[in-house]
Amino acid sequence: MEKKNQPQPSLKGTFISVMAVGIFIVLMWVSIYLLYIARL
Amino acid sequence: MHLHKYEKIWLGFGVFALIVFLSVVGVSAFHQGHTPSGGHMTIDPENVRGTAPFDEPGVHQREDGSYEVVIIAKAFGYEPSEIQVPVGEEVTFTVTSEDVVHSFSIVETNVNMMVVPGQVNHKTHTFSEEGSYLIVCNEYCGSGHHFMSTEIEVIGQ
Numbered sequence: 001m002e003k004k005n006q007p008q009p010s011l012k013g014t015f016i017s018v019m020a021v022g023i024f025i026v027l028m029w030v031s032i033y034l035l036y037i038a039r040l
Numbered sequence: 041m042h043l044h045k046y047e048k049i050w051l052g053f054g055v056f057a058l059i060v061f062l063s064v065v066g067v068s069a070f071h072q073g074h075t076p077s078g079g080h081m082t083i084d085p086e087n088v089r090g091t092a093p094f095d096e097p098g099v100h101q102r103e104d105g106s107y108e109v110v111i112i113a114k115a116f117g118y119e120p121s122e123i124q125v126p127v128g129e130e131v132t133f134t135v136t137s138e139d140v141v142h143s144f145s146i147v148e149t150n151v152n153m154m155v156v157p158g159q160v161n162h163k164t165h166t167f168s169e170e171g172s173y174l175i176v177c178n179e180y181c182g183s184g185h186h187f188m189s190t191e192i193e194v195i196g197q
Contacts, residue, residue, distance in 0.1 A: 015050065040150060
C-alpha cells in the first residue's frame with residue numbers, strides 16, 4: 001500500500017536529461033529542414 | 041494518477057513538438073502539394089525499353105516549356121550518360137530501373153529518390169545556378185555500385 005503523503009522524488013537530473021535529448025532532436029530536425037528549404 | 045511537475049513539463053514539450061512536426065508535414069503535403077517521388081506509376085520491368093517514355097531516354101521539352109528528363113537506371117550507370125538542361129527552367133526527372141533497386145540523387149539539391157524496378161519515380165527541380173552537377177546512386181546495387189554515377193550539365197540560355 002502506498003502512503004498518501006510520500007515525499008516527492010527528486011527528478012531534477014531526469015528533467016535536465018530529458019530536455020537535453022529533446023532540444024538535441026529539435027535542433028537536428030530544424031537544421032535539416034532549413035537545409036531542405038535552402039535547396040528548394 | 042499523480043504526475044510530478046517536471047513530468048507534466050516534458051510531456052507537454054513532447055506533445056507540442058509532435059504537433060509542430062506533423063503540422064509542417066501536413067501543410068507541406070496538402071497546401072504546397074509535396075508528394076513522395078514514387079508510388080504513382082508502375083511499369084513492366086521486363087519491358088522498360090518498349091514502354092513510353094523510356095523508349096526514348098533523354099531530355100524532352102514539353103508543350104508548356106518545361107523539361108522532362110527520362111532516365112533508365114541500370115547496373116552500373118544511367119542512360120543517357122550525357123544530360124544537358126537549361127538553368128532556371130522547371131525540369132522533371134522521370135526515372136525507372138531495369139534491373140535492381142538503385143537511387144537517383146543529385147548532389148547538393150533536394151533531388152534524391154529511390155529507383156525501384158516496376159515503379160516510375162518523378163522529381164521536379166529548377167536549377168538556379170549553371171554548372172556541372174554530380175548524380176550518384178546511394179542505394180547499394182551490386183559489386184559496381186561505387187562506379188555508378190554520371191553528371192548533369194546545367195547551361196545558360
